[in-house]
Amino acid sequence: MLPRIAQHATRAAARAAPRSVIARGMATEKQIWNQIQSTKNIQKITSSMKMVSAAKLKGDEGRRMTAISFNNWADALNGPPQVVEDATFEELPQRSLIVTLQSDKGLCGGINSFITKSVKNCVAALQKQGKEADIAVIGDKGRGQLRRAYPELIQVSMTEVMSPGNFTLASALASELIAAGAGDYDAVVLMYNSFKNAATYTQMYKVIKPFSGEGEDEPLLAYEFEPDTKSEVLTDLQEYLLTSQIYHSWMDGAAAEQGSRMTAMENASKNAGELIGSLTLKYNRARQARITTELIEIISGASALED
């Protein structure tokens, strides 16, 4: 075994040696040229991705606005969303199901990692308080990240969700969650990115607790119910509320994703431009050096003949 490795090493060394000799002359120029071309191609891709995102962002922002007004009633019933940053998660009950709204696609900045980080913070905080948490993931990228951190906590994952989303898909997601036992938890926690503008977004979470309690704590005590079978209406209302909240979080997250992708691609294009600049400088230097060497060779050859 050992001699074979030694043999390999010497062969590799022998192969590498002539290459480095070649690399000193013309090939460097060619290599740099190729590098410039491939960087230019990447820049073309990133800048067109940026353009596509900018166009899609408009639609996503519009859907976000209608989703916000659609979801007003649900926010009024279970309170406005909270910011994840600096949250202690002390208000969460004993058993919660954390539902993450992440993305199927990458190349969109840190939106998936930020949610993963929020989930890690939340789970750590809950475990410290002696509470339990399970995870349901929406989005392939999020699944990849969370699967590594909490393989045992993930109850269900939903990927390849169509984009742009609509209410029908949101209700399909909600029924998947309910089928996975979301109703048995003391609370469902939705974690999502909230869109601020094309460049910024924050991580938010919503706590959806089931309508329960009796006597003084009876939910929605001030309201009459139609039909009068209050418990049945409440079950339906709970599911509708979950759907509405998922729909809103999803639309908010989609707008944040698109904005983040736009910014990320803009930065990538800018970086590619800088890289192309420095490579071009290197290329020109190599070219100049070659020409100078050639000139010196010709001149010194000619002057040698003259004498």
Add this chain to the structure above:
Amino acid sequence: MFAQLARRAARPAATAAAAARRQFADAAPAAGLMKLNFNLPQETLYDSVNVKSVIVPGATGEYEVTADHVPIVAEMKAGMLTINHEDGEEEKYFVAGGFSLTHEGSATDIVCPEAVKLDDIDGAAVTKNFEAAKAKAASAEAGSIEAAEAMIEVETNRSMGNALGMAMA
């Protein structure tokens, strides 16, 4: 109306407390009017608009919501929703279901997955769909999911036809 204003002025503290409790409406609607939020997931039809009343197709029967209605949460069935505007105009929508929540302070949220203006519904298409759904319901195995879905289809088309003023049999 003037008497009411005077009474309100006389009890500013009481109204302030009421306003604090009122988290759904931004401002108190004018006397005799109520605030309506009518939202679809893909479209906001009315956002805090003052209207006279709304007739809601509740699951167990239609009811009319006017100003100062008691708070009520109602599951809606597929049916006709009528909005009586401030200027006396009547606007009719066909809704597919959803919820209607009337809050304290004369504000009502109507959230439904789909709603269309009654004028946009094609009566001939409704009749055709109604017949097709009836045939499906008749052929489906009793007690199966298909039969239930077909029954819902029949009912929806029937109420759509009734809303248009057609006789559905």
